[in-house]
Amino acid sequence: MNLMVQSLTTVDRAFAALADPTRRAVLERLGGGSATISELAEPFAMSLTGMKKHVRLLEEAELVTTEKVGRVRRCMLAPYAFEGITTWLQRLDRFAQVVERTKGER
Amino acid sequence: MNLMVQSLTTVDRAFAALADPTRRAVLERLGGGSATISELAEPFAMSLTGMKKHVRLLEEAELVTTEKVGRVRRCMLAPYAFEGITTWLQRLDRFAQVVERTKGER
DNA sequence: GAGAGACTGAACCATTAGGTTCACTATAGC
DNA sequence: GCTATAGTGAACCTAATGGTTCAGTCTCTC
Numbered sequence: 001m002n003l004m005v006q007s008l009t010t011v012d013r014a015f016a017a018l019a020d021p022t023r024r025a026v027l028e029r030l031g032g033g034s035a036t037i038s039e040l041a042e043p044f045a046m047s048l049t050g051m052k053k054h055v056r057l058l059e060e061a062e063l064v065t066t067e068k069v070g071r072v073r074r075c076m077l078a079p080y081a082f083e084g085i086t087t088w089l090q091r092l093d094r095f096a097q098v099v100e101r102t103k104g105e106r
Numbered sequence: 107m108n109l110m111v112q113s114l115t116t117v118d119r120a121f122a123a124l125a126d127p128t129r130r131a132v133l134e135r136l137g138g139g140s141a142t143i144s145e146l147a148e149p150f151a152m153s154l155t156g157m158k159k160h161v162r163l164l165e166e167a168e169l170v171t172t173e174k175v176g177r178v179r180r181c182m183l184a185p186y187a188f189e190g191i192t193t194w195l196q197r198l199d200r201f202a203q204v205v206e207r208t209k210g211e212r
Numbered sequence: 213g214a215g216a217g218a219c220t221g222a223a224c225c226a227t228t229a230g231g232t233t234c235a236c237t238a239t240a241g242c
Numbered sequence: 243g244c245t246a247t248a249g250t251g252a253a254c255c256t257a258a259t260g261g262t263t264c265a266g267t268c269t270c271t272c
Contacts, residue, residue, distance in 0.1 A: 012127060015121075015124050015125050015130065016125050018121050018124070018125070019121050019122050019124070019125035020229085020230080021118060022230085024121065024194075027198055028198065030201075031197075031198050031201035031202075032201075036248080036249090037248075037249065037250095038247090038248065038249085046230095046231080046232095047231075047232065047233080048248070048249060048250085049231085049232075049233085049249085049250075049251080050230075050231055050232070052249070052250070052251095053229095053230075053231085054230085068249085070238090070239060070240075070248090071237095071238060071239040071240070071247070071248045071249065072239090072247095072248060072249080073248080073249065073250095077198070077201055077202050078202065079202060079203075080202065081198070081199070081202040082195050082198060082199045082202060085195065086195055086199065088130075089188050089191065089192055089195070091137075092133055092134065092137050092183070092187070092188060093187070093188045093192060095136075095137035095138075095183055096137075096183045096184065096185055096186065096187040096188060097185075126259085126260080128260085142218080142219090143218075143219065143220095144217090144218065144219085152261080152262095153261080153262065153263080154218070154219060154220085155219085155220075155221080155261085155262075155263080156260075156261055156262070158219070158220065158221095159259095159260075159261085160260085174219085176218090176268090176269060176270075177217070177218045177219065177267095177268060177269045177270070178217095178218065178219080178269095179218080179219070179220095
């Protein structure tokens, strides 16, 4: 079942990427400036291969951009990274606030 | 490995909950008003049991509240549902904007 | 009070996700 | 040129996820 291949949108990928705590930590780290795969992997005691896979997902979600310079891959927060999900959330957030506002009114 | 049991935070759960497209669709639906498990399940041609599990996750993430009235469970968007993740995102978003702003400056 | 309807929980199943190791490629630096 | 370093890809493993069915329970409604 579920043959809904239907090319995931960037927002789909972004939400999926943010689900993992390791990847969120990577984003926080990149908030402080760019880093290499090795640098990102080190604090998690994770293999380079493992971190590389996380970074690839973050790239596909357009949350991170990378650039290979020499033998090193430099990773950085993508500009406008959170635009899509922020928009999605704001729309829903308006509804949640309406819920709150109308709570006393019964 | 990864014996970091360490009781997930609400924000952890919220991001995990938002990763699933079905659950996001449920939230959008609830943005338009409360609904029962049956009503939520119907558009996905999903079993009630399946939908119930999604709703439980959304509740644990404090994105949704429910109330059993008679034999029906009424589900609604939680007030302040998105506060936690919005805060997290805004912090990171500031960094992403800095990235964008400094791009021309090399 | 009997039957239908709405949900619930337990058990199960297939796929995905997060991680590993191993073998390999491509630079960097002496 | 040699060796160490940084990253990569393929293959594999395990646990978690998203779903199901089946067998209840509880509540309407006639």
